[in-house]
Amino acid sequence: GAVVSQHPSRVICKSGTSVKIECRSLDFQATTMFWYRQFPKQSLMLMATSNEGSKATYEQGVEKDKFLINHASLTLSTLTVTSAHPEDSSFYICSALGQTGTQYFGPGTRLLVL
Amino acid sequence: DAKTTQPPSMDCAEGRAANLPCNHSTISGNEYVYWYRQIHSQGPQYIIHGLKNNETNEMASLIITEDRKSSTLILPHATLRDTAVYYCIVRVGGGNAGNMLTFGGGTRLMVKP
Numbered sequence: 001g002a003v004v005s006q007h008p009s010r011v012i013c014k015s016g017t018s019v020k021i022e023c024r025s026l027d028f029q030a031t032t033m034f035w036y037r038q039f040p041k042q043s044l045m046l047m048a049t050s051n052e053g054s055k056a057t058y059e060q061g062v063e064k065d066k067f068l069i070n071h072a073s074l075t076l077s078t079l080t081v082t083s084a085h086p087e088d089s090s091f092y093i094c095s096a097l098g099q100t101g102t103q104y105f106g107p108g109t110r111l112l113v114l
Numbered sequence: 115d116a117k118t119t120q121p122p123s124m125d126c127a128e129g130r131a132a133n134l135p136c137n138h139s140t141i142s143g144n145e146y147v148y149w150y151r152q153i154h155s156q157g158p159q160y161i162i163h164g165l166k167n168n169e170t171n172e173m174a175s176l177i178i179t180e181d182r183k184s185s186t187l188i189l190p191h192a193t194l195r196d197t198a199v200y201y202c203i204v205r206v207g208g209g210n211a212g213n214m215l216t217f218g219g220g221t222r223l224m225v226k227p
Contacts, residue, residue: 002160034214043201044158044217093157095215102148103215105157 003027004096006106013084014114020080021109023094029074030096034103035067038091050077084113118202122130125172132189134221139183147178148215149187158201158217161187173223183195192225199223212216 003026023033026091031052036044048059048069068080077096081088089112091104095103119137126132146165147218150158162169164178164185169176175188189196201220 006155006157036217043219044152046214046216049214091155095157101146102163103149104160104161108155108157110155 002066002098002104004094004104004106006092006094006109008109009107010055010094010110010112012112012114015085016083018080018082019084019111020078021092021094021111023077023079023096023106025096025104028096028098030098031074032097033067033071033077034095034097035077035079036095038093038108044093047079081111084111086113089113118204118218120200120202120218120221122219125224125226126189126192128194128225128227129191132192132196132223132225134187134189134200134202134223135184136187136205137184139203141182141204142206143203146185146206147176147182147185148203148205149174149176150201150203150215151196152220153195153198154199161200192223194225194227197223197225 005024007022033050035047037047038044044111046059050069050071052071052074058064066082071077091108091110093108095105097103146163148163149161152158161173162171164176178185199220199222201217203215
C-alpha cells in the first residue's frame, strides 16, 4: 500500500515552454500533497504544499506564477513549470500525506530544459 | 521542527548490521522521529517512525533513547541494495497538513561486499 506515482519520469523541453508533472496517490486519498525540488548533490527542498480544493502554499522564494500547482482531486496534484529555463532543470519529487501523518513519495521527475 | 544531526557518511560490510545514529537534542514532546532513505535518482522511501518506544518493521528497527535526544536506525543484515542516503527527520505526528518534512544532509551509507 501507500504507492505514489509521478508522470513523466523524465522530460526534456526547450527553453520557454511549459511542462506539466502529475502526482497520483494510487491506493489512498490524500488531501495534502507536497512538491519538492532536488538539485545535484543537494538535499530535497520543499517548494509548496498542495491542498485539495484550495490554493497551494508556497515556500519563501518559490514563484507561484512560475510553478503552478493544481490539486483537483484527492488522488491527483499537478505541477506546471511555466516558461521553463535551464536553471529550472532539476529533479522534482512529490509526496502524499497519508491519514497517519506519514508522507509517501513518488519516484521523481527529472526535468532538463535546453 | 527540531534540527537533527547525522554523520555525513558511513560504510558497512554486506551481511552485517548497519547502525545509523541521529541526534535530535531539541526534540519536543509531540515530535516523532521519522527515517527515510533515498536511493540514487529515486524518490525517498519511508522506512520507520517512532515517538518514544522502540519500533521494528520488516525493513529496520528504530531505537530511541529514554531522553529522546537521539536515536539509531538499525538495518539488521545490510545488503548492497541498502546503499542510499538515510534521512532522520523529526516532526509533529498526525495527518495535519502543516506537518511538512525538512530534509537535512542525511547519512550516505555505503554497503560494501
